[in-house]
Amino acid sequence: MPTVFIPAQLQSFTGGARKVEVKGKTLREVIEALDAAFPGLRDRLVEGDRLRPGLAVAIDSVICSAGLRQAVRKDSEVHFIPAISGG
Amino acid sequence: MATVKTKKTTKSKKASQIPVRYRVIGTRPIRHDGVDKVTGRAQYGADVQLAGLLHGGILRSPHAHARIRSIDTGKAAALPGVKAVITSADIGPVTDRVVDLGEGATRLQHLRDNILASGKALYQGHAVAAVAATSPHIAQEALRLIEVDYEVLPPVLDLREAMEAGAPLLHEDLHTDDLGTKSMQPSNIAKHLRFEKGDLEKGFKKADQIFEREFLTSMVHQGYIEPHNATAFWNADGRLAIWCSTQGGFTVRQQAAAILDLPVSSIKVIPMEIGGGFGGKIHVYLEPVAALLSKKSGKPVKLVMDRAEVFEATGPTSGSHIQVKIGARKDGRIVAAQAQLAYEAGAFPGSLVVCGMMCIFAPYDLEHQRIDGYDVLVTKPKTAPYRAPGATNAAFASETVLDEIAEWAGIDPLEIRRLNGAKEGTRRADGLVYPRIGFLETLGAARKHPHASAPLEGPNRGRGVASGFWFNVGLKSSVTAAVNSDGTVSLTEGTPDIGGTRTSVAMQLAEVLGLAAADVKPQVVDTDSVGYNDVTGGSRVTFATGLAAIEAARDIERQMAERAARLWGVPASKVKAAGGVYRHATDSKKKITFKELAARLDETGGPVVGKASLDTSASAGGGFGTHIVDVEVDPETGKVQILRYTAVQDVGKAIHPSYVEGQLQGGVAQGAGWALNEEYFYDDQGRLANASFLDYRMPTALDLPMIDTVLVEVPNPGHPFGVRGVGEVPIVPPPAALANAIYRAAGVRLRQLPMNPGRVLEAILTRDGKPPSKA
Secondary structure (H helix, E strand, O other): OOEEEOOHHHOOOOOOOOEEEOOOOEHHHHHHHHHHHOOOHHHHHEEOOEEOOOEEEEEOOEEOOOHHHOEOOOOOEEEEEEOOOOO | OEEEEOOOOHHHHHHOOOOOOOOOOOOOOOOOOHHHHHOOOOOEHHHOOOOOOEEEEEEEOOOOOEEEEEEEOHHHHHOOOEEEEEEHHHHOOOOOOEEEOOOOEEEHHHHHHHHOOOOEEOOOOOEEEEEEEOOHHHHHHHHHHOEEEEEEOOOOOOHHHHHOOOOOOOOOOOEEEEOOEEEEEEOOEEEEEEEEEOOHHHHHHOOOEEEEEEEEEOOEOOOOOOOOEEEEEEOOOOOEEEEEOOOOHHHHHHHHHHHHOOOHHHEEEEEOEOOOOOOOOOOOOOHHHHHHHHHHHOOOEEEEOOHHHHHHHOOOEOOEEEEEEEEEOOOOOEEEEEEEEEEEEEOOOOOOHHHHHHHOOOOEOOOOEEEEEEEEEOOOOOOOOOOOOOHHHHHHHHHHHHHHHHHHHOOOHHHHHHHHEOOOOOEOOOOOEOOOOOHHHHHHHHHHOHHHHOOOOOOOEEEEEEEEEEOOOOOEEEEEEEEOOOOOEEEEEOOOOOOOHHHHHHHHHHHHHOOOHHHEEEEEOOOOOOOOOOOOOOOOHHHHHHHHHHHHHHHHHHHHHHHHHHHHOOOHHHEEEEOOEEEEOOOOOOEEEHHHHHOOOOOOOOOOEEEEEEEOHHHOOOEEEEEEEEEEEOOOOOOEEEEEEEEEEEOOOOOOHHHHHHHHHHHHHHHHHHHHOOOOOEOOOOOEOOOOOOOOOOOOHHHOOOEEEEEEEOOOOOOOOOOOOOOOHHHOOHHHHHHHHHHHHHOOOOOEOOOOHHHHHHHHHOOOOOOOOOO
């Protein structure tokens, strides 16, 4: 199952767990599975049908551009990180 | 300049269909915009002239923190020649919400309040009202006639005091987002973030020695030469045109649309030539104000800041308070690292403390880490990015502590970095794992450089080294490219050219098509004339817009192959293109050059236009730098003279080496200014005391030696040519490298920026426990 790394600001949902394994073949499915296991997480990650503004997702350390449709492999790592650019 | 090449990885070879022996990449053609710039023909925002143009001015708060009880604009509006006067009331009501600006999100109310204060002025220079008049002089006279009744409130100038409970609040409705939980009481701390890896306590238990140090850095400005400017014309049909100096026409469009509650399609932004930005020309300040003045007056309106306005009212970068705790073994291995970074956000939330958190220990492979970050409001201008935003402050802290550890362990400063250095497969504190990176290669190149082993002759001299990291970004870019009948290609881009990107992007298109760089005619156009582009920032344009240009070139190449096939009456699959020549796959007599084929487009189907729109976030590739600096410290005055400077950086592949060298040298120059002289100097009432280039001391050519550069080329596997962003990394190491050099020259560890003569002298005088002389 994909491993989701939980940011510190969301670890209150997971009882302090820094990473969890959930099922899912797409980012949408992973987030739905996260929400099923830890109710309320979805609303902290998604607004409407998109990732929340200011949030980015890296699958296997690569920033995704496909949003919730992004494919996730069984052994993938999923990170939620701030969306930033630079100067 | 020296260049160190490394082998491409297998992965990058697979990614590339382009030969490693380049015809254009790696050469130094004359820049496409060079003649216009050196002859004064290039058009900047202040040059904009339109029929009926009005001149605007902005009234700014003289107070750092004040409630605005009332604003009376009656006398100003009655002055002959005045055509419009506006305050925040003219922006109109709008429901507050979080707006996504493509590269970050912010509260709409904060965005609006920063361009025209409503309710409270939150820093000296905060815009309060604006006028448009038939001349700049009348506009200035009208500003003097606006009467503002202020209730002056206590300023909040010290970051640490701002964090304390009971500090005067900038925003009574702001509660701390403390690791995901909203604080009960309002606070000046907007956000507390954390990255964590491993088991910190377990790591510290393995340490032979633990080093805990504390650092302060001052707010500094990017110092671009060209002031902010904006001209706007709100047409009678509701369409709005904005001419301005910006790092991104599309972000100006997005921000203006949000502030003015307009659809983006009704706004056209024309980015003019830009005289520097370095991150400071991403936020809007004048554009929506000029638009509102134009709407009210029915005329085009131009606003141009003077230098004091730029300092007082645009975004400098954060001052900071950083605490670092590092545990090390006697052999120099780092076993645990902890940091707490508090960054000034200015008057509204949104410092880039998270970038500092991502970068502070990024050059190293550390098993146990915890990094906390705080975004803190103070009554100073809202901060903006500045070249590797947040990373320079962070590296000043971590890289000087590392230097101290090297001395304690008896290890060479470059060696301790190699010993702990990150490489492919290293997991950072934010969780991401590095692909192929070139940090160790920069250390190796630094060690081999003659500077590293040159004798230091004379007293009071010392050598310091430091490293730095910036992750670089990709984001979205679009280009179109039209083939001309003379065999040239007109390349249309939407990313403003700050650092020579017209040429570096054109070179990539030329390489694919087998043309000379001069055969490509690049231009940066308005937001109606090209697909969406994110800003010029994050060291992304040569990488991301370059990728778009490569795709557009391949699109052209495919179409040109079809045209050759038509000429020969064969399927397109029978035509092979390479180096600007199209050949029949099996008949060696049939071949035609790109230029010959371009002349025959009319008989083969008409114009050929290539295009590409990409989201390139996936593979930007981080960059690392290692710097060596020699200084001499005058023990009587505390003045630090830089004697020699060498910047080594993993640049991926240098498309135009002169530009890359220039980026490194520019970054070092700015970093040296930040380290030794520059700071926002406020009096106790929050008034900026040095809002001019005379008093805000940026380095000049007289302050710096020739800066030597070493371009280490470790190709980025995410780009066909191996490009990595190069513009941000070089500002990261200088303050730490200089602090380490000062230590070796004078025996004092400076932990506060700037390390100006006064501070250095005080450290020298108290070095042996003696207080400084009161004389």
